[in-house]
Amino acid sequence: MSSSIPDTALQLRSLVKESGHLELSLQEVPVPKPGDGDILIKVEATPINPSDLGLLVGAADLSTLKKSGTDKQPVLTADIPKPAMRAMKARVGQSLAVGNEGAGTVVAAGSSDAAQALLGKKVTGLGGEFYGEYRLLNVAQVMQLPDDASARDGASCFVNPLTALSMPETMRMEGHKALIHTAAASNLGQMLNKICIADGVDLVNIVRKPEQEKILRDLGAKYIVNSSSDSFMEDLIKALAETKATIAFDAIGGGPLAGQILMAMEAAASMGSEFSRYGSADPKQVYIYGRLDLSPTMIPPGVGMAWNAGGYLLTYFLQKIGSEGREKLRKRVMDELKTTFASHYTDEISLQQALDPETLQNYNAKRTGEKFLINPTL
Amino acid sequence: MSSSIPDTALQLRSLVKESGHLELSLQEVPVPKPGDGDILIKVEATPINPSDLGLLVGAADLSTLKKSGTDKQPVLTADIPKPAMRAMKARVGQSLAVGNEGAGTVVAAGSSDAAQALLGKKVTGLGGEFYGEYRLLNVAQVMQLPDDASARDGASCFVNPLTALSMPETMRMEGHKALIHTAAASNLGQMLNKICIADGVDLVNIVRKPEQEKILRDLGAKYIVNSSSDSFMEDLIKALAETKATIAFDAIGGGPLAGQILMAMEAAASMGSEFSRYGSADPKQVYIYGRLDLSPTMIPPGVGMAWNAGGYLLTYFLQKIGSEGREKLRKRVMDELKTTFASHYTDEISLQQALDPETLQNYNAKRTGEKFLINPTL
Numbered sequence: 001m002s003s004s005i006p007d008t009a010l011q012l013r014s015l016v017k018e019s020g021h022l023e024l025s026l027q028e029v030p031v032p033k034p035g036d037g038d039i040l041i042k043v044e045a046t047p048i049n050p051s052d053l054g055l056l057v058g059a060a061d062l063s064t065l066k067k068s069g070t071d072k073q074p075v076l077t078a079d080i081p082k083p084a085m086r087a088m089k090a091r092v093g094q095s096l097a098v099g100n101e102g103a104g105t106v107v108a109a110g111s112s113d114a115a116q117a118l119l120g121k122k123v124t125g126l127g128g129e130f131y132g133e134y135r136l137l138n139v140a141q142v143m144q145l146p147d148d149a150s151a152r153d154g155a156s157c158f159v160n161p162l163t164a165l166s167m168p169e170t171m172r173m174e175g176h177k178a179l180i181h182t183a184a185a186s187n188l189g190q191m192l193n194k195i196c197i198a199d200g201v202d203l204v205n206i207v208r209k210p211e212q213e214k215i216l217r218d219l220g221a222k223y224i225v226n227s228s229s230d231s232f233m234e235d236l237i238k239a240l241a242e243t244k245a246t247i248a249f250d251a252i253g254g255g256p257l258a259g260q261i262l263m264a265m266e267a268a269a270s271m272g273s274e275f276s277r278y279g280s281a282d283p284k285q286v287y288i289y290g291r292l293d294l295s296p297t298m299i300p301p302g303v304g305m306a307w308n309a310g311g312y313l314l315t316y317f318l319q320k321i322g323s324e325g326r327e328k329l330r331k332r333v334m335d336e337l338k339t340t341f342a343s344h345y346t347d348e349i350s351l352q353q354a355l356d357p358e359t360l361q362n363y364n365a366k367r368t369g370e371k372f373l374i375n376p377t378l
Numbered sequence: 379m380s381s382s383i384p385d386t387a388l389q390l391r392s393l394v395k396e397s398g399h400l401e402l403s404l405q406e407v408p409v410p411k412p413g414d415g416d417i418l419i420k421v422e423a424t425p426i427n428p429s430d431l432g433l434l435v436g437a438a439d440l441s442t443l444k445k446s447g448t449d450k451q452p453v454l455t456a457d458i459p460k461p462a463m464r465a466m467k468a469r470v471g472q473s474l475a476v477g478n479e480g481a482g483t484v485v486a487a488g489s490s491d492a493a494q495a496l497l498g499k500k501v502t503g504l505g506g507e508f509y510g511e512y513r514l515l516n517v518a519q520v521m522q523l524p525d526d527a528s529a530r531d532g533a534s535c536f537v538n539p540l541t542a543l544s545m546p547e548t549m550r551m552e553g554h555k556a557l558i559h560t561a562a563a564s565n566l567g568q569m570l571n572k573i574c575i576a577d578g579v580d581l582v583n584i585v586r587k588p589e590q591e592k593i594l595r596d597l598g599a600k601y602i603v604n605s606s607s608d609s610f611m612e613d614l615i616k617a618l619a620e621t622k623a624t625i626a627f628d629a630i631g632g633g634p635l636a637g638q639i640l641m642a643m644e645a646a647a648s649m650g651s652e653f654s655r656y657g658s659a660d661p662k663q664v665y666i667y668g669r670l671d672l673s674p675t676m677i678p679p680g681v682g683m684a685w686n687a688g689g690y691l692l693t694y695f696l697q698k699i700g701s702e703g704r705e706k707l708r709k710r711v712m713d714e715l716k717t718t719f720a721s722h723y724t725d726e727i728s729l730q731q732a733l734d735p736e737t738l739q740n741y742n743a744k745r746t747g748e749k750f751l752i753n754p755t756l
Contacts, residue, residue, distance in 0.1 A: 055655045059679075086645070087680035090653040259674060267464070275469040277433045278691055291679050296637060298674035301437075302465035303689070309677070310686035313656055 005031060005040070005107055010073070010376070011132030012351055013095045014056050016080065016088045022060040024076040024355055025069065027095070032136040034110040039118050039139060045155035046102030046130040047343065048354075048363050048372040050251070050290050056098045057364055059084035059294070065357040074355040099130030099374070101158045103151040107134075114139045122151055126158040131351065133376045143330060149337055155373060156187075156343040159314065161333040163289065164191040164341075166317045167249050168201050169329075174285065178202035180240070180248035180261060183292060184224070185212035185368050187343055188251075193219045194340040202243040206236070206257070212368055227257060233264060240268035247285045249312065254293030258286045262303040269304075279304025287312035292366055346370045350378035383409060383418070383485055388451070388754070389510030390729055391473045392434050394458065394466045400438040402454040402733055403447065405473070410514040412488040417496050417517060423533035424480030424508040425721065426732075426741050426750040428629070428668050434476045435742055437462035437672070443735040452733040477508030477752070479536045481529040485512075492517045500529055504536040509729065511754045521708055527715055533751060534565075534721040537692065539711040541667065542569040542719075544695045545627050546579050547707075552663065556580035558618070558626035558639060561670060562602070563590035563746050565721055566629075571597045572718040580621040584614070584635070590746055605635060611642060618646035625663045627690065632671030636664045640681040647682075657682025665690035670744055724748040728756035 008028045015023045034040050048056075060078040069075035080088065103124040109115040118139065125142040129135060145154040171179050181192055184205035196203040197220055204223040205216050213224050223243060225235040239245075246269070248261045262284055269280035284304070288297060289312040299309060318326055333341050353359050354374055363372040386406045393401045412418050426434075438456040447453035458466065481502040487493040496517065503520040507513060523532040549557050559570055562583035574581040575598055582601040583594050591602050601621060603613040617623075624647070626639045640662055647658035662682070666675060667690040677687060696704055711719050731737050732752055741750040 087641075089645075090648045091655075094653055096653075096655075253679070256674075263465075267467075270468045275472055275474075277469075277474075278693070281694070294679050296634075296676035296678040298676055299687070300674040301631070301669050301672050305689035305691040306694070308686065308688035310688075311681070311683035313683040315656070316659070316684070 005134075007031060009133035010351055011129070012098055012354065014098055015095045016058070016092050018092055020080050020082065020085055022057065022078045022080055024056070026073045026351055026355065029132070031134050034108050034115065034136060036110040036112045037115055037138050037140075038110045038136055039106045039115050039123070039142065040108035041102075041104040041123060041125060041135045041137065041142070042107045043102050043130055043133060043135050043376045044104040044151035046099050046374045046376070047156045047159075047345070048374065049100060049156075049159050050292065050366050051159060052098055052100055053364055053366070054291075055096060057360070058088060062361060062364065065360065067355075067357055071352065074352055076355050076357065076360065097129035097132065099132070100128055101126045101156065102130035102135065103145065103154040103157070104135070105151070112139070118142070118144060121145075122149065122154065124154040124157040131354070131374055131376070133351075143334060146334065146337065152345070152348070152373065153337060153342075157333050157337070157341070160188040160191060160343065161341040162318070162329055163314050164188050164195055165329045165332065166314060167192060168195060168199060169321070170287070170317065171201070171247050174247065175283075176245070176247040176285070178204070178243035178245035180204045180206065180245045182206045182248070182257060182261075183251040183290070183368055185215045186251065187369070187371055190215070190219060191341055193221050198340070202245065204236070204239045204243055204245050206261075207368075209368075215369070233260065236260070236264040237267045237271075240264050241271050246282055248287065250286055250288050251290035252293045253288045253291035253297055254295035256298050258288060258297050258309055259299040259303065261286055262299060262307045262309070266302065266304040266307070279306065281306050283308065285309075289313070343371060344369075345373040348373045348375050348378070350374070351376050353378075383512075385409060387511035388729055389475055389507070390477070390732065392476055393473045394436070394470050396470055398458050398460065398463055400435065400456045400458055402434070404451045404729055404733065407510070409512050412486050412493065412514060414488040414490045415493055415516050415518075416488045416514055417484045417493050417501070417520065418486035419480075419482040419501060419503060419513045419515065419520070420485045421480050421508055421511060421513050421754045422482040422529035424477050424752045424754070425534045425537075425723070426752065427478060427534075427537050428670065428744050429537060430476055430478055431742055431744070432669075433474060435738070436466060440739060440742065443738065445733075445735055449730065452730055454733050454735065454738065475507035475510065477510070478506055479504045479534065480508035480513065481523065481532040481535070482513070483529070490517070496520070496522060499523075500527065500532065502532040502535040509732070509752055509754075511729075521712060524712065524715060530723070530726070530751065531715060531720075535711050535715070535719070538566040538569060538721065539719040540696070540707055541692050542566050542573055543707045543710065544692060545570060546573060546577060547699070548665070548695065549579070549625050552625065553661075554623070554625040554663070556582070556621035556623035558582045558584065558623045560584045560626070560635060560639075561629040561668070561746055563593045564629065565747070565749055568593070568597060569719055571599050576718070580623065582614070582617045582621055582623050584639075585746075587746075593747070605638075611638065614638070614642040615645045615649075618642050619649050624660055626665065628664055628666050629668035630671045631666045631669035631675055632673035634676050636666060636675050636687055637677040637681065639664055640677060640685045640687070644680065644682040644685070657684065659684050661686065663687075667691070721749060722747075723751040726751045726753050726756070728752070729754050
């Protein structure tokens with residue numbers, strides 16, 4: 001190992017205390033030594049995805065944020081409302097590392113050929129615990145970046161690109177003809193539009209603001225409906241009748257939207273056909289893969305009987321398609337890293353800035369199109 | 379055909395008008411002549427199931443009920459609230475016959491041996507349009523009743539018994555270990571308890587009143603939790619942890635209950651295991667087979683990612699298991715008609731009484747344990 005690697009380094013930790021408090025801190029932790037098949041990554045870029053925020057801040061009340069500690073090792077605390085503590089029960093007292101994915105330079109490697117081959121190279125990895133100065137992973141958990149790609153280019157290679165690719169794959173595997181996507185102007189939504197246009201898959205985009213419609217129109221999206229419009233349900237039913245889309249991926253989760261999509265699917269499926277008292281028998285699926293809205297998902301009557309709503313997790317999908325399927329998707333991500341799968345970041349921040357109350361409020365707002373990158377070398 | 383069969387007879391009809399009104403009436407309709415494989419049943423007993431009420435009254439506002447017509451052919455009208463008219467769109471202007479199942483005497487039969495063999499016999503059938511004096515069906519849609527069974531005994535042979543039997547079958551087919559059922563003291567719930575006790579399947583019963591707990595305790599039910607109790611969530615989690623039940627059949631549909639069941643499944647699955655940020659990976663299913671509560675189904679965060687909620691329809695299940703599977707279940711219903719599958723009726727009413735405003739309010743209230751039978755010969 002290179003002599004420039006320290007014995008300890010900073011790592012961001014999230015701790016829920018028995019007392020009903022969340023504590024975020026930067027801990028000094030030992031830098032691990034690689035086993036034969038491992039590499040040690042000096043992390044240079046790691047994105048803050050909505051899926052990271054669940055672990056990082058969960059249901060804490062951010063209006064109660066308090067800062068303490070030092071400049072180098074700040075500590076943030078916040079109250080957790082009583083009802084939310086039940087869902088947190090399993091993690092009470094455990095100091096958890098955060099950060100699903102990230103990229104950086106391989107600064108140490110185990111003795112295996114595969115590990116040695118990556119020494120000094122830029123890689124991108126998936127595996128949690130990326131919000132820190134170093135991350136040890138097995139070579140199977142990383143991909144080498146193309147020579148012309150920076151760590152910033154390659155920081156978001158897994159969560160968004162693979163989730164976007166998994167949507168048309170799931171659509172085909174489950175026998176549907178077209179897709180629906182919500183919060184559709186997000187980074188992920190933009191990737192999905194590029195994929196669907198390239199692959200000839202009809203995609204109905206649901207957004208809530210005119211500027212989001214414009215982003216997608218500029219990308220070449222054909223079906224865009226605005227949930228804030230008075231004619232939303234009519235517009236949605238029309239788009240679903242045209243595309244025959246019967247599977248939706250919903251990033252909002254809470255509120256009426258998932259139910260409205262199922263009602264529109266049912267209305268579109270029943271159009272022009274004879275009245276059936278139980279509604280259309282075509283399977284109608286809404287997968288909830290995010291919870292930008294933490295209120296309950298509401299599904300009204302009027303959705304027929306052949307409806308289905310459920311949680312969606314990339315990990316389960318990747319397990320289902322096997323290693324060959326995974327390899328195919330990963331290759332496409334690397335091939336189209338700077339086009340289809342380019343991510344745009346609102347701001348690049350240090351580990352310490354990630355624990356600044358105002359900055360945290362900003363990235364936790366999850367505004368469409370906004371995405372923050374942590375650079376632990378800053 | 380026997381000369382005692384009239385050319386026309388009364389049939390109950392439900393009509394949604396463009397004007398936003400529901401009209402229930404008794405129409406004089408031609409009595410159909412049997413084809414080779416058909417039989418004509420003089421209907422003597424036909425139950426009012428919750429699944430019939432959706433077609434009969436739908437979302438009409440019953441506080442606006444008005445009676446007109448004659449004693450023999452009363453007419454009821456009610457307003458349908460504007461938002462509910464969208465869901466009704468496909469049936470506007472169609473006069474629909476009602477009544478999923480029923481029993482009676484075969485008074486005419488087609489020329490086939492199978493049809494002739496049933497002449498004069500008591501049969502029970504499934505196929506809609508039973509709320510009338512006569513019903514024509516193909517022999518494949520009926521079962522002959524045992525000699526000692528009356529039409530009343532055999533009126534409810536399909537919907538409740540087959541739905542109850544389908545629950546442990548679905549549990550096994552989808553790889554679950556134990557069952558959860560709501561509105562569990564219902565006629566169907568009582569059947570399900572008898573089935574599960576006989577078959578050695580653990581069943582967690584959810585009720586909301588002490589007298590319903592008693593009904594089930596007297597039947598020998600082991601797991602009974604009361605959703606009105608302050609300790610409901612704790613009680614439910616404990617029962618799910620003990621039974622490992624991860625599939626629920628919910629007759630309530632609306633409100634928080636389906637979400638509470640999924641939360642309790644998640645809490646039970648996470649007990650004693652290491653914290654996983656996405657929760658337990660075991661599939662957790664709630665099937666909504668009724669909508670006693672017409673408000674939206676609410677599913678909060680805190681249910682993990684491996685959750686699923688969907689509509690459940692007996693018809694789809696029966697299609698899935700094929701004719702051999704269906705035959706097996708039907709045979710069990712006939713064998714246990716007066717024990718496991720005995721139905722208890724609150725009141726027996728005529729077709730005309732079914733269109734009495736007060737009586738309609740009563741049977742539409744769907745109180746647990748209450749069930750009405752229409753006898754068109756009264």
